[in-house]
Amino acid sequence: MAYNRQESRMTTASAPPGRMDSQQSTRKMDRFKRYMKTSVADFFGLGEDDPTKAPRWDNRRMRYRGHLGKLKDEYLKQDDELDGMISTADARMIRDPFRVPGGRASDSTSMRTALSSTSTFANSNLKQRRRKDSVMKMTMKGLATLAGAKKKFKAKQSLKGVRSIAPGSFGADIPFDDETNGYMPPTPLTGGDDSSLIDDVFYDELEYEFGDKLDNIKEESTRSRDGSFPTAPTIPDSAPSKGWRRPPPPALPDTPAVDVVDGIDFKALKKIPHQLLDSALQKHKRAVGQGIIGKFFHRSVRSDKVTRDVKKQIDEMDDHRPYFTYWVTFVQIVIFIVSVSVYGIAPIGIDTTDYYETVTMPNLAxxxxxxxxxxxxxxGPRQADLIHLGAKYTPCMRxxxxxxxxxxxxxxxxxxxxxxxxxxxxxxxxxxxxxxxxxxxxxxxxxxxxxxxxxxxxxxxxxxxxxxxxxxxxxxxxxxxxxxxxxxxxxxxxxxxxxxxxxxxxxxxxxxxxxxxxxxxxxxxxxxxxxxxxxxxxxxxxxxxxxxxxxxxxxxxxxGMITFYNKGLPDQVYRLWTSLFLHGGLFHLIITIIFQWFIMRDVEKLSGAIRIAFVYLGSGIAGNLASSIFLPYQVEAGPSGSQFGILACLFVEVFQSWQMYKRPFVALLRLLIPVLFLFILGLLPWFDNWAHLFGFIFGLLIAFVFMPYLSFGKFDRKRKIIGIVISLCVTLILYVLLIILLYIIPIRDCEACQYFNCIPFTSDFCENMGVSIKRNSTYSNF
Known part of the structure; x- marks a missing residue:
């Protein structure tokens, strides 16, 4: 299909004002509706595949190949790895950083020759790739070249009107003669990064879905050493990729001339295997099904299950910045500092401490x-102070x-x-x-x-x-x-x-x-x-x-906190979530920070702040509900239920990516052993095992609903959607049951409940649990 030059000349200035405004508002509204619809569907993993986006993600993988290291020869010789990766529409509009104005159009045969030679140049130089210079090193190089900036500017001005050199017809060793104003490649190429030219020539992509316009398209042409060829319209810069990571380095600055290529075959580019492109794309992203725990346990993935469709799903997943983890950790640290500053710390130990003082009693003795x-x-603070700050304590809630x-x-x-x-x-x-x-x-x-x-x-x-x-x-x-x-x-x-x-x-x-x-x-x-x-x-x-x-x-x-609405009727239900931001002491806070920095932050990079907030708060509140029912007179502070909910996300990630692993049962067992050890540790009198158990159960259910997943075929996708609906219903039912047990049909005496939370090895081993109130009057004790 030939390029329509008449369409390319039209700009917003040539359209009638009223018609232009109405069309723009209509297009904006349509784009907003499509964006809201696809965003909600993608959030729950129900988005449909868009065939128009396939070239975008394919080209994106090619752009990230600039981060690769040295390649093996057997990969460079594979000619059929990338069949169908680049469409003809993408091939027609390729930017050439060495085009100059003044040239004339020629046939597409010479362009094919130039691109073929460029591909040969790319493959020959991939072996010599090295990492890009650091920001400090590039800054120093920039300062060192400021003195010669004027001279180089004059050299570039003198190139106007001179015949350009096709990118595939020269090597990296072509010098530039300052005295004769001979040809010299652009500065990034002379700096040693040969792949910059390849990336800019072959990996630019069109982003029509963002509504960008091809304005001010110039039809100046250029001519190579071997012949002339037509020019193409200037392509707008590609839209930023998903996630918060820094995008790849921008392409070389475009020159006024633009090349048009009709029907070019990119067989040379098909020598780059998918594995190398995917590894470049995943270099900084949190790997689905892996993460910090997967790397620690050395999980292996089946390559036959990671199909092209699965790779596309991985590419389309956002790489999130862990905002919620940073926020909740910061709040917890601030609250702990304030609580210790105001209330001080309790005696340190595992028993009791007696204080003696001579005072005047009511009988004046x-x-x-x-x-x-x-x-x-x-x-950390005393029990009474933790209650005053908002810890979980059932008598203040009902x-x-x-x-x-x-x-x-x-x-x-x-x-x-x-x-x-x-x-x-x-x-x-x-x-x-x-x-x-x-x-x-x-x-x-x-x-x-x-x-x-x-x-x-x-x-x-x-x-x-x-x-x-x-x-x-x-x-x-x-x-x-x-x-x-x-x-x-x-x-x-x-x-x-x-x-x-x-x-x-x-x-x-x-x-x-x-x-x-x-x-x-x-x-x-x-x-x-x-x-x-x-x-x-x-x-x-x-x-x-x-x-x-x-x-x-x-x-x-x-x-403390907010006074009861009615005297004698406690109603401080908000303790179910305020206790998640409190800690029993400094050691407790340090454990929380370490867990959230390594485990929770890693999970949030995959799921995002909104999803992880649902898991964190939902599992934490459920754990406190269970603890309020079975241990009503024990003071509890800390996000232990939320942390076990985050651990449950790791199990859900294994379940959702089960087909990917070579040994899925081994991956599951390696997660199960440390979690069982934590439950056994919860039998000591300083932990709340009921909050751990229900936090883990609700974490599994909520993670099935909100965690992103990979679908291995249509049947697997339907099965996971059904699992989401079932998990959501079970979560709501369990919440209702816990609320009924807490407020409507409370459990008054449960002697056996304490054995799951603390085993009394001695008569006073679980004394600090306070599982029941059986006392006489204290009015006349003093």
Whole structure:
């Protein structure tokens, strides 16, 4: 098919303005629709093969051959390796970097001769290929040649109007005579990189799908030494290849003249075997089915299964930059630094540490009190601090009946408490009768039996610092009368102090100095009435504006983060994913960084940030859901479930590329052994095996849905599409089941569940797991 010169002369300037604008907007909208349709289909691996893109990928492989090393002779002698690789349409428009204006068109026979000689030149010089110079070396060469730039510019100007030399009719040893202005090849060729000429002449490609126009096409011709030949239109630069890698070096700058070739046969180029072109294309990309793990285990691939269609699929896969891995690792590091800076670190070890300090107690006695804390093996914050930061802790996520039963024991003791007033007038505090000394103090309790009923015949009370008769806000009047149960009293914000002396025996609970207030401590919502000194020793939260523990929501105080919407009804569901960004300590963080830098980053290069985010967050949340069900009272922080989900991606990659491997069962076994070792390691008391197991299961399912795959034929492609649908349905069903087990039908007591997470080799080996709450009241312990 001859080239249409009339079409080539048309530019945007020659078209009517209104018609041009409408056509451009229509074309842009059509391209956008096609782009959205193909992008969604390609994301799920459902894209159809486009025969018009075949020459593009074939030419792309040829362009990457510039990265090859020295070739063997037997590869150079193969003439039928690349049959059909370059179409006639691509062959008609080849840029010649040595064309000059002023020449005339000639027959295509001379062009075939020139290209044939050029192919011979390419094959003879492939053996002498060497790597391109580094950026530093090319910079130094450029600085060294600045002094002669003007002279070379004049030499190039003098070549205008001089007959050009066909690229295939000379070798790399043709000199340039500065005095006579003789011919000299372009600078890149003289610099030692002989392949630059070959790449630019033979491997340019048309990119019509991007809507580029062949504007300002010149019809100047050139003539070779052996004869003249027609010129071709200037070809626009090829579109950038997929992925984030740096594209190959650009072609040599084009000269004004353009060559047209009609019906040229590129048999000489067919001597380059597919294996060499594919290796050049895959030099920097993450190999499908291999990756860092495949290289470590030395996986071998069957060459008969890597067909041309499979190679095309590999070429069309994007090479992604691991943005999500960088982002999540950066966030985890920042959060750990902030948490350690604010809360400090717990005692280091695997047991417990006792602290002793002399403090003033609520009975005004100065005592030496001990406080016991659990050690942290990972060199990081305490359990209570991790809960405050957003770690996984089921009592902060749902209403827990076990925990509520334990807290009701404290409420029952407070309901029978009263104000214990020191006889010497030194102070008073709310406590039970057993703790109030009958010799040094007076237990001021309202009771019918003792003939001392309270106002409105109350039997519950008194309360140090509070009395419904002396509270101005909120006032105790009908219909807002304070109940008889003191655990249901509101906080009195404004008190009318009664006019009595300190020596008076009446209403002493209102005239004494209150030395004990509520203190929330521990991780199970415990509360005691004590002094500030004692509360600071046990690392509690002191409320000097409250008078009773029932007036404080200790569980909400301990959980931190966002306050419960309704008092006493925990609803912090967001801990399922906030815990993925926390770590138990420095060692824990280092392990996470190493795993994400080598394994997760490698997987993301193949799958991309969006897909890996689905796997990472989906498997991590599922692991935390399972851990919340089976280990509700264990504090968990870290992305262990997400990491096992990433490990599952490696298994999915083996399954999806099963036909490629020479020994697929060996590849699977080499992955299975270290994963089984990690599950066995999870039986120690510092790991969460339930999160590991469900993170791995959900990682398999989600990876089957979102990970890119290779299809080995139509049947294999249909089978994998069906697998995607099934995996997606199973994932949603399992999520629903876990949510039901957590919120609707909770598992209250599961003694056997702890054995999968920690085997109690000794009586206190799994003590720090806290698998259940079975305690008495802590209200009167101090």
């Amino acid at each position: 100065i005592q030496r009190v001990a406080h016991r804390e659990r050690d942290n093996l990972w060199l 209403f827990d009946e076990n925990l509520n039963d334990a807290l009701q024991l404290d409420v029952a003791e407070e309901r029978n408490s009263a104000c214990c007033v020191r006889n010497d007038g030194s102070g008073c505090a709310q406590m039970t009768k057993s703790r109030c000394s009958s010799i040094l103090s007076t237990f001021e309790k309202w009771s019918y039996a003792d003939g001392n009923p309270g106002p409105d015949n109350r039997t519950s009370g008194t309360v140090c610092g509070q009395d419904p008769r002396y509270c101005a806000k909120p006032v105790s009047v009908e219909p807002f009368l304070w109940p008889d149960d003191i655990t249901k009293w509101p906080v009195c914000e404004e008190v009318n102090t009664p006019n009595v002396s300190l020596a008076s025996t009446e209403i002493q609970h209102m005239s004494c100095e209150v030395v004990g207030h509520p203190c929330c401590h521990g991780i199970q919502g415990e509360c005691i009435i004590t002094t500030r000194e004692h509360c600071d020793l046990i690392r509690g939260y002191y409320h000097d504006d409250k008078f009773l523990c029932s007036q404080v929501d200790c569980l909400s105080q301990i959980c």
